[in-house]
Amino acid sequence: xxxxxxxxxxxxxxxxxxxxxxxxxxxxxxxxxxxxxxxxxxxxxxxxxxxxxxxxxxxxxxxxxxxxxxxxxxxxxxxxxxxxxxxxxxxxxxxxxxxxxxxxxxxxxxxxxxxxxxxxxxxxxxxxxxxxxxxxxxxxxxxxxxxxxxxxxxxxxxxxxxxxxxxxxxxxxxxxxxxxxxxxxxxxxxxxxxxxxxxxxxxxxxxxxxxxxxxxxxxxxxxxxxxxxxxxxxxxxxxxxxxxxxxxxxxxxxxxxxxxxxxxxxxxxxxxxxxxxxxxxxxxxxxxxxxxxxxxxxxxxxxxxxxxxxxxxxxxxxxxxxxxxxxxxxxxxxxxxxxxxxxxxxxxxxxxxxxxxxxxxxxxxxxxxxxxxxxxxxxxxxxxxxxxxxxxxxxxxxxxxxxxxxxxxxxxxxxxxxxxxxxxxxxxxxxxxxxxxxxxxxxxxxxxxxxxxxxxxxxxxxxxxxxxxxxxxxxxxxxxxxxxxxxxxxxxxxxxxxxxxxxxx
Numbered sequence: 118x119x120x121x122x123x124x125x126x127x128x129x130x131x132x133x134x135x136x137x138x139x140x141x142x143x144x145x146x147x148x149x150x151x152x153x154x155x156x157x158x159x160x161x162x163x164x165x166x167x168x169x170x171x172x173x174x175x176x177x178x179x180x181x182x183x184x185x186x187x188x189x190x191x192x193x194x195x196x197x198x199x200x201x202x203x204x205x206x207x208x209x210x211x212x213x214x215x216x217x218x219x220x221x222x223x224x225x226x227x228x229x230x231x232x233x234x235x236x237x238x239x240x241x242x243x244x245x246x247x248x249x250x251x252x253x254x255x256x257x258x259x260x261x262x263x264x265x266x267x268x269x270x271x272x273x274x275x276x277x278x279x280x281x282x283x284x285x286x287x288x289x290x291x292x293x294x295x296x297x298x299x300x301x302x303x304x305x306x307x308x309x310x311x312x313x314x315x316x317x318x319x320x321x322x323x324x325x326x327x328x329x330x331x332x333x334x335x336x337x338x339x340x341x342x343x344x345x346x347x348x349x350x351x352x353x354x355x356x357x358x359x360x361x362x363x364x365x366x367x368x369x370x371x372x373x374x375x376x377x378x379x380x381x382x383x384x385x386x387x388x389x390x391x392x393x394x395x396x397x398x399x400x401x402x403x404x405x406x407x408x409x410x411x412x413x414x415x416x417x418x419x420x421x422x423x424x425x426x427x428x429x430x431x432x433x434x435x436x437x438x439x440x441x442x443x444x445x446x447x448x449x450x451x452x453x454x455x456x457x458x459x460x461x462x463x464x465x466x467x468x469x470x471x472x473x474x475x476x477x478x479x480x481x482x483x484x485x486x487x488x489x490x491x492x493x494x495x496x497x498x499x500x501x502x503x504x505x506x507x508x509x510x511x512x513x514x515x516x517x518x519x520x521x522x523x524x525x526x527x528x529x530x531x532x533x534x535x536x537x538x539x540x541x542x543x544x545x546x547x548x549x550x551x552x553x554x555x556x557x558x559x560x561x562x563x564x565x566x567x568x569x570x571x572x573x574x575x576x577x578x579x580x581x582x583x584x585x586x587x588x589x590x591x592x593x594x595x596x597x598x599x600x601x602x603x604x605x606x607x608x609x610x611x612x613x614x615x616x617x618x619x620x621x622x
Contacts, residue, residue, distance in 0.1 A: 132211060135198050138218045141191055145225025148187075149232040152180055156236025160451075162244060164374035164444045176233060184226045191222070192476075212610035216477045223476075224469035231461060241451035247335070250448050253370060254333040257438075257445055258341070259348050260367040263360075263389045264438050265403040266328035272310040316353055325395035326352060331442060335449040355392055374444075376437035377405040388434055402435035463595050470554060470602060478550045481613050486543030494548060497521065512566045515559045522552045522559075532619070533612060539619050546613065553605050557598040561587070 133139060155176040163169060245253065312319045313327045320326040330345045332338075351359045364385050371378050380388075380401070388399040479487045505514035525545045532542040568584035 132215060133218070135195065136215060136218045136222070137191060137194055138222065141187075141222040142225060144187060145222060148180065148183065148226065148229045152176065152229040152233040153236035156233035156238075157240045158236075159233070160237035160240030162241060162444055162447060164440070165376065167440055167443070173233075177230060180229045180233070184229070187226060188223075195476075209611055209614065210607075212477075212481065212614055213607050215480070216473060216606055216610065219476050220469050220473040223472045224465060227468055227472075228462075228465040231457065231465065234458065234461075235456060238451045238454065238456060241448055244448055247452050250445070250452055251335050254335055254445050254449055255340075255344060256363065256366045256370065257441055258330045258333055258336065259344055259363055261331040261438075262325055262328045262345075262348055263364065263385065263398075264401045264436060266330060268323060269313075269327050269329050271313050271322050271327070315349060318353070320394065321396045323396060325349075325389070325398060333446060333449045334453045352392070352395055357386075357390070360390060361386060370441060371436060374441065376440055378434075378436035380434050380436055384434065388432065399432040399434065400430070401438075402431040403438035404440075405435050405437050460592060463592060463599075466599055467554075467595070470599065474550050474554065478547045481617070482543045482547055486541075487547055490544045490547035490551075493544065494551065512563060515562045515566070518552070518555065519559050519563070522549070522556060525549060525552075533616055536619050539616075539621055542616070542619075546616070550609065553609075554598075554602060557594065557601055561594050 155172060159170060159173055159176065161170050244250075311322050313322065313324070314320075315326050326349050330341065330348070332341050336344070348360075348363070350356070351363075361382060364382055368378070368380070368382060368385075385401070388401070391397045478490075482490075501514050501517045505511065505517075525548055529542055529545045529549055532538075532540060532545075565584065565587045568581045568587065
């Protein structure tokens, strides 16, 4: 069947036959399907322990090896015939179609990790819906206050308050030296007090009212702050029912995933809920040491929050909070990350674009011209790079490359218009094809460098709105450049077709 298809393509669609486009597309799609299922396997989450399936390295290594072998075999078959160099009759757009097929094949073969990543992420998302994950993460985050949540900063004294007010009044004009002085000042322990204020009431530094909650990516910063305040309001208002409901829900998750704990609702509440000051609670170990036994935990000495956190010894109580956080953070990230990484797609597009241009340029010129152009480009980059480094100016490098590109384009245009003899236009053609990829990025960097110079223009950190806008649209620039390259290659492919008819030297 495969042979008959190739024979039919040879007779009716010789370009597709020569590029082996159809079998390579099928092979590329097969790679993506295999990598998707390997990614799905990688996305398996075992909520009961710390271990997890990790086949990513093996899957990617296998994929890279398979792609290298496939590309070598494909190129051997592809370079057997070259109708362009044999002066075979070609349509006006046939060279463009040939490049496009090369690009599609290389993109399919090289971008298999996108499918691996998608398979992993879809499997991680499949455990719980977005809303259910958000609800469960909220329970885990809020319960952190009663387990092993971090302690936040205390009240700042009048000296620091004055510095903060001063900073706020002159943010737009403050100099770098003043910012450094301010940062150094607020780091001094003298400007911090040993208590916090919550709704006008003082609590000790190591009180539950000064503990923070765990942050999950699926919960916004605003929601995190509201949840933290909500739990602390329960303590402030002595809402025992709400606290016990939170603990019950949390223990429900622990039991659902068969995680270890020696806490019950009653023991947990009694160990941590020390109203009204909440500063003599017991520290709950947020993990279970596997080399310990259940009985050994009974002989640990009770330790209260009178001892500072960096000296603290945990009580006999433990709960596998570390595993619960880790597993739900995985699900949380899977829901909040984009299913397709836009920046990664751009990288693979440009990888395929660069490789396809290397093959295409070799196809339309001689091997000698291709090699000379490659060596010349390397030497040019080294020389310009050295002078740019000596002058500490990236603008010199980009400006020089732009000037070279414009110069060789004029030269090639002259040869093309006069149509007398090719001279070294084969070498120049390769350079034009390769450098055209960087035409818009070069201009982008020159413009960015121009506006970046205004950062220290007034003696302080001023960032021009033009520079900020350019940096924010960095990815957009590459998208526009890719569209621009398709248009350029469409025009160049027609020009190259006619250039082939010019006599050699």
